[in-house]
Amino acid sequence: MVRASPLWFYLDAVLVDLCEGMPVSTPLIEFRHLQKVYGSGNTEVRALWNVNLCINRGEYCAIMGPSGSGKSTAMNMIGCLDRPTAGDYYFDRQNVATLEDTELAHIRNQKIGFVFQQFHLLPQLTARENVELPMVYAGVSKAERQERAIVALTQVGLGERLNNRPSQLSGGQQQRVAIARAIVNRPLLLLADEPTGALDTHTTEDVLNIFADLHATGITVVMVTHEPDVARASQRIIWFKDGEVMHDHLSPADIGSLTTMGRSR
Ligand SMILES: Nc1ncnc2c1ncn2[C@@H]1O[C@H](COP(=O)(O)OP(=O)(O)OP(=O)(O)O)[C@@H](O)[C@H]1O
Ligand SMILES: [Mg+2]
Numbered sequence: 564m565v566r567a568s569p570l571w572f573y574l575d576a577v578l579v580d581l582c583e584g585m586p587v588s589t590p591l592i593e594f595r596h597l598q599k600v601y602g603s604g605n606t607e608v609r610a611l612w613n614v615n616l617c618i619n620r621g622e623y624c625a626i627m628g629p630s631g632s633g634k635s636t637a638m639n640m641i642g643c644l645d646r647p648t649a650g651d652y653y654f655d656r657q658n659v660a661t662l663e664d665t666e667l668a669h670i671r672n673q674k675i676g677f678v679f680q681q682f683h684l685l686p687q688l689t690a691r692e693n694v695e696l697p698m699v700y701a702g703v704s705k706a707e708r709q710e711r712a713i714v715a716l717t718q719v720g721l722g723e724r725l726n727n728r729p730s731q732l733s734g735g736q737q738q739r740v741a742i743a744r745a746i747v748n749r750p751l752l753l754l755a756d757e758p759t760g761a762l763d764t765h766t767t768e769d770v771l772n773i774f775a776d777l778h779a780t781g782i783t784v785v786m787v788t789h790e791p792d793v794a795r796a797s798q799r800i801i802w803f804k805d806g807e808v809m810h811d812h813l814s815p816a817d818i819g820s821l822t823t824m825g826r827s828r
Contacts, residue, residue: 590653591751591783592618592641597650599636599806610636612806613650618799620751623774623784625794627818628803634787635756637803641785642675642754643667655751672700676745678786680757682737684729690716690740691725697748715743719773735766742773746782753777755786759793771796791818 599611611633618624626634639645640652643659652659655674659667671677684693694712703711716725719739729737738758745753753774759767771793778784786797794800795815802810802821810817 589620590617591620591622591655592616592785593651593653594637594640595651595653597640597647597652599633599640599645600648609806611640611647614806614808616801616808616811618783618785620783621778621781622799623778623797624786624799624801625797626785626787626801626803627789627791627794627813627821628809632803633806634803636806638754638756638785638787641752642677643670672697673748674751676742676748676750676753678738678741678745678753678755678758680760682729682734682741682761684737684740684744686729689726689728690721690732690743693729693740694744694747697744701748711747712743715747716740718746718776719743720769733766735762735769738762738766738770739773742770742777746777750782752783752785755784757788758786759788759790767793791815791822794818 594614594616597611597614597616598609601608601610614633614637616637626637628634636645640647641654643654643662646652646660654670657670662670685696688696691709691712694715695708698708698711713722713725716722716739719742721736721739721743724732724736727736729740732740738761742753755774758774759770762770767790774784774786775796784797786793788794795818799811800813800818801808802813802818810821813821
């Protein structure tokens with residue numbers, strides 16, 4: 564009988580794998596021979612040079628490397644805040660270079676959540692109002708904005724602090740508001756540049772626990788960090804040097820020796 568042939572057993576096995584949620588690699592971020600050059604002639608700076616990099620949906624990556632190695636330039640590129648000088652950048656299979664500024668703004672608003680070292684909250688707004696902002700730009704109704712902001716703030720453990728202004732919150736709490744703001748439009752990607760740089764060890768752990776929870780829900784997380792212990796919370800460590808990817812998929816032991824060889828700050 565055909566059903567009992569080895570081919571059927573193979574296909575059955577594949578289907579079971581797919582049904583059981585085996586990860587199917589889908590590229591979210593693809594740099595192809597990407598370059599970013601600032602200035603020209605004597606003042607030319609090759610911030611990124613011929614970078615090939617692929618990060619799939621669902622990954623949790625840390626970008627490390629010495630000061631000036633191109634990490635923030637790469638983050639600006641990944642976050643569609645800047646365009647390459649040469650080469651290509653595909654985000655969610657779209658070539659960023661061919662998109663208009665308004666299309667880029669739409670991608671940033673809908674598909675990417677940003678978290679920065681210095682939180683960048685608006686001081687005159689409450690926690691809830693800060694979290695509502697990306698939804699104002701996305702055209703979400705007031706009632707839904709309020710509801711989703713409360714859900715996001717509760718998710719990061721700030722359900723009791725909805726009406727506090729940033730000045731009434733600790734650094735760790737402000738960063739949690741910034742994370743709630745970053746996730747409230749349900750992005751594909753959470754992009755964080757030194758998210759724990761201004762935090763103490765305890766609050767750093769809180770932020771990393773939130774990132775781990777978000778990653779577990781399927782959000783792709785990419786963060787820049789100088790701190791080996793923070794990078795170790797990720798699943799893939801990418802090391803930049805002089806505008807190039809010098810190492811990829813580093814082990815925790817590797818980053819220990821790289822950071823002691825040439826302190827990153
Ligand atoms: N707007 C700019 N104009 C000219 N040069 C720039 C500009 N932005 C960055 N650079 C240069 O590009 C290189 C990479 O800078 P980038 O900010 O990406 O480094 P980084 O790895 O994030 O460093 P750090 O760890 O200090 O934040 C550096 O030599 C920097 O001086
Ligand atoms: Mg930087």
